[in-house]
Amino acid sequence: MRKVYLNMKTRAEAREIWFSRFQDLNPGAEEIPSVEAAGRVLAAPVSARLSSPAFHAAAMDGVAIRATDTFGATKSQSKRLVVGESAFYVNTGHRMPPGTDAVIMMEHLRAGEDWVEFDAAAYPWQHVRKVGEDIVATQMLFPTGRLLTPACVGALLTGGVFSVSVRKQPRVLVLPTGDELTGWEEAAKSGLPDGRIIESNSHTLGGLVREAGGKWEPLPILPDRFPVIRDAVDRAAKSGCQMVLVLAGSSAGSEDHTARVLGDLGEVLVHGVTMMPGKPVVLGDVNGVPVLGVPGYPVSAMVAFQEFAGPLLRRMQGLPEAEARTVAVFPSRKIPSKLGLEDHVRVKLGRVGGRIVATPLPRGAGIITSVTEAHGVVRIGNESEGVGAGEEAVAELLVPAAEVEKTLVAVGSHDNSLDLLADGLAVRGLSLSSVHVGSMGGILAVKRGACHLAGTHLLDTTDGTYNLSYIARHLAGIPVRLVHLVMRDQGLLVPRGNPKDIQGVRDLAEKDVLFLNRQAGSGTRVLLDYRLDQEGVSPTDIRGYANEEYTHMAVAVAVKSGAADCGLGILAAARALDLDFVPVVTEQYDLIIREEHFGSDKIRALLSILADPEFKKAVQTLGGYHTERMGEILL
């Protein structure tokens, strides 16, 4: 029952096959009122029916006169004309009275009851908008293919064109497939049944269809059954639509029917593209209708859409390809890539000092938040094994460039109060890029100049101080400031009811406990090792000591799901997932900020948030936080 991909194609080959196959596809034309035509594309050239102005019109407020009547007027010998006979008051836009051919501006007149006087001759057609100055009846206003703007609508009306023939918006039918899917309306009404997933891709891709100028129609969720999907695709392709998207089932597994369906109903043009995400895509032709087998993972689905469906929809309408804006970036850490695959790596961007630092986001095709968090995409070609840390690379921007300038880059230890800080910055028009690599990772990022700030909670086990001795040792010679964020309770996260009755770190070795550790270099790990040492417990006696996670929340999730019995973390993480919490210690969490960034608007905004009593209250509400000294400058 397992199939293999047909010959995989490169992205460029696949696009060439797809676009050339459907190059003549055209959704046809329709006549619509000009006032509704902004954003649409002309299907035929448009010629003006009226001239604008349609008559000689005064271009200024003043008097309309015949220029020859004014000849000879000078400063020393002014001329006077009789109002109603040879001079006529006009306002801007008024028709020029018969026999007149120029306007003298109000500002250049002296006026009596029935006369006007002036000191300079007018030249013929002075301050007059002649018939057709803007638009001449019969002239072509816009050629075929013109994307109409609001200004074009104004020009159409002005030219007496009240309806226009435009390209129809392509209709796209979207077919979600998968036994595990539940529609959001049902989940909203009755909750999500266990083991099910909310169907979201149709709405994501539907939104992208709309952005590409098309109209989408959702079809009901289909089960993973070949004949059902085959019939649905068959009906869809015969419905007169311009594209069909079959969601999920595009890979080569036993339940992946799309390729076979397309082969059965028409022709599979491409199955599999050497790009990540988006590899398991199917491009097909069913009776002249482009049918795209879209991978089921949301990130793959979006990449497949943006590479194939979106551009084809735009071409059908004669819209220009969406423009890629690129910037030079420097990865904050190595971005590896497989030879033979084109990797599309989503990155967070922020300008740190003179250059834009790119921090790779999680690369899993299932991680939709890696798209919503992304500022850009770094493409790594088939022939490259990746980009090294600090090596220049090119990122395509997914957000306005200004967004990058407004981003504070935080690299270091994770703390839940950073989410609240992000919201506070957002309200002030800034954004926070928060990357979690542990406290030591943060210090090294400060050293490399790859971030604005680093959250850190590193205990010096020799004197009980936090952070200061680490800064002295690892950031010697680099001027930095240290700002206190919070004191927070760390403890053991255990399932509700504490079934293994864990009372402290000593129990990790003595009871039958599967522990989940934090990664080496994290403040929490330092703290654990310190407490184990104090209690005389050997790490080798702890089951799971070698299993590592990178954030408090990840540890909490593992405990919640039963993947571990216990892990060290903050109270806020326990609260968030309704776990029990065994306090171990209250520790200090600070922010290291390079001196050179300290006076910047972004850091000033951050300090103003730390001084805000509302913010302190919000952090306390998370649980396990002590905010008395928040914002204190320690260094």
Added chain:
Amino acid sequence: MRKVYLNMKTRAEAREIWFSRFQDLNPGAEEIPSVEAAGRVLAAPVSARLSSPAFHAAAMDGVAIRATDTFGATKSQSKRLVVGESAFYVNTGHRMPPGTDAVIMMEHLRAGEDWVEFDAAAYPWQHVRKVGEDIVATQMLFPTGRLLTPACVGALLTGGVFSVSVRKQPRVLVLPTGDELTGWEEAAKSGLPDGRIIESNSHTLGGLVREAGGKWEPLPILPDRFPVIRDAVDRAAKSGCQMVLVLAGSSAGSEDHTARVLGDLGEVLVHGVTMMPGKPVVLGDVNGVPVLGVPGYPVSAMVAFQEFAGPLLRRMQGLPEAEARTVAVFPSRKIPSKLGLEDHVRVKLGRVGGRIVATPLPRGAGIITSVTEAHGVVRIGNESEGVGAGEEAVAELLVPAAEVEKTLVAVGSHDNSLDLLADGLAVRGLSLSSVHVGSMGGILAVKRGACHLAGTHLLDTTDGTYNLSYIARHLAGIPVRLVHLVMRDQGLLVPRGNPKDIQGVRDLAEKDVLFLNRQAGSGTRVLLDYRLDQEGVSPTDIRGYANEEYTHMAVAVAVKSGAADCGLGILAAARALDLDFVPVVTEQYDLIIREEHFGSDKIRALLSILADPEFKKAVQTLGGYHTERMGEILL
């Protein structure tokens, strides 16, 4: 009854006054379904209600097993597990069966009826998406102020968030004023009454409101009467809308009521801004509602909107300011500017050789086609007197940068077949920027490298040839090609019925005729002077010989409107405006193309159009054209 502007403000001052006055204006929030939220801005942070995945899920097709059961498997010593006992077939996305913690991919298995065999140990959580890998319930998904994309909609649904609180779209009431205005529906039904103008600005600005994320509501056209406008603005400002636009009447003329209305109902913040177009703008505050007095000329109206209304609407919603994309450009001729005024000059752009050439479009505030034709805007600051030809300047792009690359720049003589050529290029995804400066102007543009091609029909009166001797003289040393476009009939354009009975150029001097000339340097002017010389007519005997226009259509318009009795032009222009035509000569119109551009895709597309019988037919339909030799390469 005449007023003066209050103290004029610079653009920067006026914006500062306007934005700071209304900085706290907020349209409020509303709750909408997540599936409709793309393009909207969050009014509050959003946290996930569900984790994703909500369970440990297989990330590959294969068998789910317990990793410890696989330990010890190697190439030399494979391991076998029983299906249904310790191994379970799973597809991507399936929940992991209880007790399993890893997946072995189908590709790495050998399978029997009830067993699977493999050659390598699995590590714990291999090919498994753990609970919360993407989204952890309770985590903040998006902060306040986030502009939601289709991907965000996917993340919201995945996180179990089915409705969100977003900023309301600001409501904008649009009040057109002016006795001379007729609505387009009325004009479409009953024709445009003489002396009236079609009201178009409300639709143009309404479209811009929509682009800025707002909703607009048109109000009926108001007469130019103070109490009527006052009452309408009063009602509008009390209607709960977020902005009022009063169209026209913003200047300082006797019929310009907006400033007085705003002073009466509230406060005039600014009247008059030192920028062109857009100078006569009024910025007011009526009971906390921003009211913009928008100038009546369409270009001024759009500039005033884009400087003041659009950015304020975006700020209200928390949307980022529309991003200006700029390019370095080189004006093809001097762009003068008044000291003390900030000039916004609309330009056509095209890449000619290595640089982008900017050709200024007509600058009249009434010329809406100067906006629809524009590729960009060059801003010339208050302290500058302009930009010289070939001096570097900065243009803000109004079109995708790719549009500039696709533009063929034609500078030279005007011919109506160029409109058809533009349409043919548009169908091929290219565009034509056509600037009319006469044949000699075109030759000089070729010499300066300021265009791709120049239309020219210069008669050598010594030998009766066209163009060749001019090229030899003026473009010596510059490799160029010459492509024949058309033979065309030139003649005298006269009103229908030829009331002055003009039979040839001799009549221009002998009869009581007001002639309208073409500018010196144009091929038509050369032709006229040649014919006058042949006929022994002295230019000084022709009334109007010194009055010049720049295009055939402008001459035709002048004759049509009675501004002149007669002018020399092409038959197509006479046909377009239903004039009579007295043939004088058939002349040759060619295109000069620099050798360096001749092999380019753009020129090749142009040559393919000239070879297209359909195109020849379309040109013949214009009248007075002979296309037998179209496309012949003469040089």
